[in-house]
Amino acid sequence: MHRRAASTTLATTLAALAALLALTTLTACGGDSRANASGGGDDKAPLEVWVRKPPGSPTEKTHQDLAAAFTKATGIDAKVTALFDDFETKLQQAAAQKKLPDLIVNDTAQLGTLVKQGLVREVRQSEIQGGEQLVPSSWEAARAADGKYYGVPFSAQTFALFVRKDWREKLGIAPPADWDQLDALAAAFTTGDPDANGKADTYGYVIPGTTKRGYLDWYFSSFLWSAGGDYFTGAGKDLKPAVDGPGALLAAQRLKNQFCADKSVVPGAVTTETTQAHPLFETGKGGIYLTGPYNMARFDKALGKDAYEILPLPAGPGGRSSVLAEGENTYLMAGSKNPKGQVKYAEFLIGAEGQTAGMAGDTAGNVVRLPVNPSVRLSDVRQDTRWQVFDEVYRESGRYSPAVKDWTPFRQASAEALNGMVADCGSNPEAVLGKLAGAFSAELEKQGAGS
Template sequence: MSTRRLLAAVMATMLVATGLTACGDDGAPEQDANAALDIWIRKPPGSNSEKTAKAIAAGFTAATGTPATVTALFEDFETKLQQAAAQKDLPDIVINDTAQLGTLVNQGLVRAVDKAALAGGADLSPTSWDAATGADGKTYGVPFSAQSFALFIRKDWREKVGAAQPKSWAELDALAKAFTTEDPDGNGKADTYGYVVPGSTKRGYTAWYLTSFLWSGGGDFLSGDTGKFTTAVNTPQSVAVVDGFKKQFCTDKDVVPGAVTLETTQAHPLFETGKGGIYFTGPYNMARFDKNLGKDKYEIVALPAGPGGKAQSLAEGENVYLMAGSANETGQQKFAEFAVSVPGQTIGMAGDSDGGIVRLPVNTKVQLSSVRKDTRWATFEQVFQKSGRYVPAVPDWTPFRQAAAETINTIVADCGSDTKAELDKLAQTFDAELTKQGVKG
């Protein structure tokens, strides 16, 4: 790493400490268009996903001549990124969740992107660009992958209990109850449950899981528009959704045991080993479940409309972030351009294998059906196009998601809790955070 890049990294770290955003060109490192790129991706080391990321990097190098190395990290990724900043050794590129944009911007760790100067930028869907747009309206990443969520349901269990695919929340809850009480696996034991819920507070999983249900039920975390938001987490509609969630834990008792401490990596096996029969999750689990459970044993169904009269799915994905302090900004942009090109997106989709790091392509010129022959992907594509919605564009969504996760987790973990009172307290926390971030309406 050059001396000037070290200086830039130091400045970025100082900006983290002071809460300011890295702006301007002061301290910019000496540029070298031939310098190798260090790319970090939030995927398990040794996984097929890591292999796909390396294939994209190899394709980029073949196309541009710029060397690139990929580092796959999964556990405590954000912590390790902070450590890299403190050690004055930021990577050039980070491929990570869209939800991390606000945090990265606030900490001054990423630089803005000129959409007009990005080759192929016009081919990316407008919705995907929303996920790369900061609270100030500027672009701080390049969309790379999109995703939505749907219900994974044990088809063999559903047929065993004589139920149809759920078309309403009432039917969905009735199916969960049947999975819990009617011995759908036929082993004569009361050891099956309806819902698999990753309800841990780590990384805000409780709120993350409930988001689609909250929106579909007519509730919300915040209301308003960019720059002016008001708290909506304690409206009657929001309270009703959280109360219904609590009922699953406390009254119906149709949620897998220990859900309040489950992270996603711990929840996946509970579906594939026959502990729970309904799992609201993403398309990235299909290849895994096909292998470990069997493609014929489960089906994928869009979330039915809720009391709000509509079905909405949390839209997520990943961005290519151009990290501050790089000695090869030209290479950074070229990598982003390759990653979102038709060749880059095609490599990233990895066909129907479990190595895909592009779930739904953001490039409108990529035909999903030409790359993936598994027609189940079409369900997720339709959900994303018809009902996908990203989280509010506040400067930093993380504090809201974490606070919501802790409150909702407390509510469902304590069957004697007062849902409205707890959400009223959460609303006060949201109001304070909105004021702190300067976006309270």
């Protein structure tokens, strides 16, 4: 998740303001970067590329290899810097210092914030060679609330259930076909001693339930949609909150029951983010984890491939499964000295060579989870057929976060409301969602999108 709501602390707010002021100067000096792409700038100026990956990780190495291959193909030097913690804050600091990188590869969920802060330039699909060949839905991840595009799709991903198959089979339970069966499996993992150690030390659900970066809303969104709920109704400037509707209430009540009635969630979930949640699954604390394909390599190493299985999220009360789709875009930053080089780098990453190398076979170095270029067949690059589950979920059930001017405050408000609800077992989900809908209304009005 890699779903990334910005901090609401005063320091971050001031950093954002500084970034806005800096970008006013940047764009004034550099002019319209999109226009420069066809005629201005220094075509040989080196490119600085930031990627949101842990330094020293296999994923950083893959990005380094991609940059080297780009340089070999084009003669344009490209330097990759891997940053992970506080990526967005460091980006704002770079803007304030007038030292923005030329490109960043970052989550699709950051689109609205980057556009709002003026850090990225508009991209026209016709400007990108090969852009018309991409999976059409992937471009939705680069489209902002104004209908324009401010990034180039690079990688897609969605989520599925990682389930301890060995535990399930030991307890003699079939794979869950609906949400009731899924909750029953979680309860059995909690009370049935599936690891046979004679201790009550296992649980059903692993949930990254912290408010940091809006993680709990990131987790909840798939259940919200699958229950027939939604964040908004309407479109454009006529949006209205729907987060207190019947489907949303059903999903919220179910989440609270897991924490408070069934007690089938690994303890401490309300302060757990994804980097802390992963070990809870691989060390046998919890047996059901909705997460992405990037975890297969580490879980294979820790548990063994035969110990767990990957299952699509069963259809919810809404009659279908609708799962959060995410991924990463290549963002062309404002004020670059080499706008043509920016475009060439984005084009290289979506080409067959870039997509294939980015997939990194079946290794932990993959930075392209699901290719956005349909000419690159998943089965030709990866032998692990489990990837097909994610590919099918993405194409059949994937759904991106709402295209509003800035999704971050909505995600953060939702995460805080849900976190407070599950942390207080005396809470009233209907009242919680009603208050959240009021916060959504205020934010919509603030963004000029409410009716």
